Amino acid sequence: MSPTEQTPMTPDQWKGVDLGTRTVSYEEKDAILYALAVGAEAGELDLVFEKNLRVLPTFALTLAQWAPDELGSRGGFDTTTALHGSQSMEVIAPLPTSGSVTMQASVGEVWDKGAAAVFEVKVESPFFVATWAIFAPGSGGFGGERGPAKTTRPEQSPSSTDVLRTSANQTALYRLTGDRHHIHIDPEAAEAIGQPRPIMHGLCTLAASTLALARRLGAHPADLSSVSGRFAAPLFPGDSPDLLSWDETDGTAFELVRDGQPVIAGARARFHSHSGK
Structure with a gap:
């Protein structure tokens, strides 16, 4: 059987799948743009001015967005109907004001909600651990646990x-x-x-x-x-x-x-x- 004729993976078979490692680089201006985009004010100088700059921890989520996108591109869920259901993040260390972050991603739990499946995508780095929960309509009913x-x-x-x-x-x-x-x-x-x-x-x-x-x-x-x-x-x-x-x-x-x-x-x-x- 050729790769194009292989049987598609069922949702539960994605659990634990390695989504790869990626290193993403950024500059001070990227962190400043992010701060402004999420509502930082001009007077909050250490968020919007390179002097004494501090990077908002949630900026890391923009660096890691490739991970849920990777699962979608591999066919884990229908990218035209899937929704971002929830997000969690634990901060390990402050992000540098510029530089590179290496991240490793994998599929965590896959929950069966009946009419839909929920895929957890976990991203780990020396600076943070973040988990996306992707709600995928039409992918449930595979006999898995419903989850918390x-x-x-x-x-x-x-x-x-x-x-x-x-x-x-x-x-x-x-x-x-x-x-x-x-x-x-x-x-x-x-x-x-x-x-x-x-x-x-x-x-x-x-x-x-x-x-x-x-x-x-x-x-x-x-x-x-x-x-x-x-x-x-x-x-x-x-x-x-x-x-x-x-x-x-x-x-x-x-x-x-x-x-x-x-x-x-x-x-x-x-x-x-x-x-x-």
């Missing part, structure tokens, strides 16, 4: 309710950091997926939330030590969703809510410079 229940918000009232103000130009700027999918810039592409206009990148929205949280907590955004969240609904550039947060002993729980509906749900973040309650 969704993380939910705390039952008590939020410790704080703030507003996350996004820019009308935010997706146009953020796509220059690497994710140039047309749904974030082209009205026709957005309409094709049932959206009235281009939508925000999930990772941009998640990172912007961590900046707002850091300001509220009095922490430095570059001191982020971990973050996770589930992408529940689209957000549009220029929107100003509510940022609900709950102070906990081991960090901060948060949700981003637009018109009463969660945009980012069941999220958690920790900062080295803030110890929680």
